[in-house]
Amino acid sequence: MNPKTFKDNDMQAIIGWILRIGVLLSMSIIFIGGVIYLYRHGHIPADYRTFKGVPDFVHNAQGIFNGIITLRGRAIIQAGIVLLIATPVIRVVFSAIGFVLEKDYLYTGITLLVLLIIFASMLSGHAG
Amino acid sequence: MMSVIVFTLIIFIGSYFAGLLGSLTGLGGGFVIIPLLTLVLRVDIHYAIGASLVSVIATSSGSAAAYVKEGITNIRLGMFLEIATTAGAMVGALIAVYIPTNFIAILFGVILITSAIMSLRKKAEHISREKSKLAEKLKLNSSFPTANGPVAYSVKNVGGGFFMMLFAGVISGLLGIGSGALKVLAMDTIMRIPFKVSTTTSNFMIGVTAAASAVVYLQRGYIDPGLSMPVAIGVLLGALSGSKILVHTTSSGWLRWVFAIVVTFLASQMIYNGFIGKI
Numbered sequence: 001m002n003p004k005t006f007k008d009n010d011m012q013a014i015i016g017w018i019l020r021i022g023v024l025l026s027m028s029i030i031f032i033g034g035v036i037y038l039y040r041h042g043h044i045p046a047d048y049r050t051f052k053g054v055p056d057f058v059h060n061a062q063g064i065f066n067g068i069i070t071l072r073g074r075a076i077i078q079a080g081i082v083l084l085i086a087t088p089v090i091r092v093v094f095s096a097i098g099f100v101l102e103k104d105y106l107y108t109g110i111t112l113l114v115l116l117i118i119f120a121s122m123l124s125g126h127a128g
Numbered sequence: 129m130m131s132v133i134v135f136t137l138i139i140f141i142g143s144y145f146a147g148l149l150g151s152l153t154g155l156g157g158g159f160v161i162i163p164l165l166t167l168v169l170r171v172d173i174h175y176a177i178g179a180s181l182v183s184v185i186a187t188s189s190g191s192a193a194a195y196v197k198e199g200i201t202n203i204r205l206g207m208f209l210e211i212a213t214t215a216g217a218m219v220g221a222l223i224a225v226y227i228p229t230n231f232i233a234i235l236f237g238v239i240l241i242t243s244a245i246m247s248l249r250k251k252a253e254h255i256s257r258e259k260s261k262l263a264e265k266l267k268l269n270s271s272f273p274t275a276n277g278p279v280a281y282s283v284k285n286v287g288g289g290f291f292m293m294l295f296a297g298v299i300s301g302l303l304g305i306g307s308g309a310l311k312v313l314a315m316d317t318i319m320r321i322p323f324k325v326s327t328t329t330s331n332f333m334i335g336v337t338a339a340a341s342a343v344v345y346l347q348r349g350y351i352d353p354g355l356s357m358p359v360a361i362g363v364l365l366g367a368l369s370g371s372k373i374l375v376h377t378t379s380s381g382w383l384r385w386v387f388a389i390v391v392t393f394l395a396s397q398m399i400y401n402g403f404i405g406k407i
Contacts, residue, residue: 011203012196019193019335023186027364034357038133041354046135048171053349077353081182084360085342087189088335095207106266107204114210118340121218125344 006101014098015091022087029080037073054078089118132354135169140358142168143183147366150308151191152373153247153387156334157363158184158305159240163394166233166407171355173229173407177304178350181342183363184306188335190364191371195328200272202325205283205315206332208266209293213311213333214340216297221341224302225348233402236303240395243309244388255281256320262286272325281322289319301341306334 057063058078067075096111130138146160158180165176195201224232263269263283271280283289292314300307308330315326345351401407 008203009199012199012201015203016193016196019189019196023190023193023364027186027361030357030360033353034136034361037354037357038136042133042136043131045129046132046354047129048165048169048175048352048355051172051174054352058353059349074353077357078351081351081353081356081360082346084182084185084189085339085346088185088339091189092207092210092336095203104267107207110208110211114207114214114336117211117214117218118336118343121214121221121340122343122347124218124222125347 006098008102011095011098011102014094018091018094019087022083022090026080026084026087029083030077031080033073033076033078033080035073036071037077040073089115092118136354136358138169139165139355140362143359143362144366147183147187147363147368148370149366149387149390150187150306150363151367151370155243155247155387155391156184156306156308157187157367158303159243159391160394161359161363162236162304163398165355165359167394167397167401173232174350175352175355177224177232178345178352179356179359180304181338181345182351182356183359184300184304184338185335185342186360186364187367188306188331188333188338191367192328192332192335194371195331198273198328200324201328201332202268202270202272202321203332204266205268205270205321206329208268209290209311209314209329210333210336212290212293213297213300213337216294216299217301217337217340218297218344220298220301220303221344222301227302230402230405230407232303233398233407235299236305237395237397237399237402239299239303239305239307239310240391240398243307244391244395246309246313248385248388255279255322256284257282258284260284260286270325272322279322281325282320284320285318289314292318297337297340300334300337301344304341304345306338308334 057067058074064075064078099107142164146157150157161180162176165171166173263286268283271278296307296310311330312326315321
């Protein structure tokens, strides 16, 4: 794509495409994980009455990764959820690139500020 | 106690209708999901908020993909206001830990009723052409396609709208909802943006706003995969059905009434259970 002719319409098409792919992919992963989870745990009682957090194997990247390899349904679902949460953030990253290509530096700055806030939120959640 | 498979099925069906109504009214699916999970299925409100947030991201991203292609969404306006909503969402998610759950339930009910009332207001389409210096500087004025060709509009009260968005972000982070109604209020009433633009742009912003608080909730163990799975899939399918209907119709008046009645009932239940400390 020629940067000189990069326009808002192109940006709209790319953003729409990213959102669609991100949602489609993450929901497929969540669905596959869900089928495995229901197959293996469908018969046990569902208990969400008291807050106990989530099991360790879906709480950190290492656990989720190991869980995916051993085909644990909830680990696969959680990976899909992480990808789903990342989808709008990836959209923001591509918006920033789009604004650079449009030579709109004001909006490049605004977009980077939004990314910075999300990043700060991620770090503060880790600390809390 | 229900088995996981029955529980999942009930949540899936409830989530589908929540997503459908949320998309058609622009209020988002979280409004029905959280009362359904907490009041009917007795799920702890922390898990309910986590699952709702995930569904909010799925809904927003799924239907925003369709709206953005139509060219109605004002991407610059959305991007600029996302500074306020993400900052607010981060604060909301961080303070949520220190707020008693029954207070969260009461606040949820109050916001729910406010949103229902606002969604019932008569929507007079106003196209503002007044020049605002800040809006011009920020390149917020734009146009949107209609059957009779593109219609240009201007944006008023940028500061007021920004402040309202900060509040919408805090509420979104605190309650795990998209706070679409507050976003539409900011754009429709304060910034005088045409209704179709404010609805789609609000929807566009909701995903990023929810992501900013979801990264906090994810690390705190609020987002349970077994619960979030049927909620996210159900709400997304409902919202996709809704967005197909919305793009092709001009009026959804009766739906607002149905939604308002459902919402008022749910809200009063949330407030009541919050006061007696059952949540």
